[in-house]
Amino acid sequence: xxxxxxxxxxxxxxxxxxxxxxxxxxxxxxxxxxxxxxxxxxxxxxxxxxxxxxxxxxxxxxxxxxxxxx
Numbered sequence: 001x002x003x004x005x006x007x008x009x010x011x012x013x014x015x016x017x018x019x020x021x022x023x024x025x026x027x028x029x030x031x032x033x034x035x036x037x038x039x040x041x042x043x044x045x046x047x048x049x050x051x052x053x054x055x056x057x058x059x060x061x062x063x064x065x066x067x068x069x070x
Contacts, residue, residue, distance in 0.1 A: 010034035 014030035017023050046065050050058025 004037040004040050007033055007037045 010030045011034035014027050014034055017030055018027040021027075042065065046058075046061050050061055053061075
């Protein structure tokens with residue numbers, strides 16, 4: 001998971017590709033790469049919330065956000 005956090009560097013690069021370079025294809029590719037760690041962080045946050053709130057709320061969070069149960 002820690003390797004995926006390095007992919008967060010693609011988020012500002014996607015903004016630069018869109019605003020400075022005016023390249024929609026490059027901005028799309030960089031945005032896709034930048035979404036990978038965001039999805040991982042969302043999964044970690046959901047698991048942590050489920051741990052603190054209990055089994056019932058954790059199941060609801062997992063079902064709502066589409067994360068697999070831990």
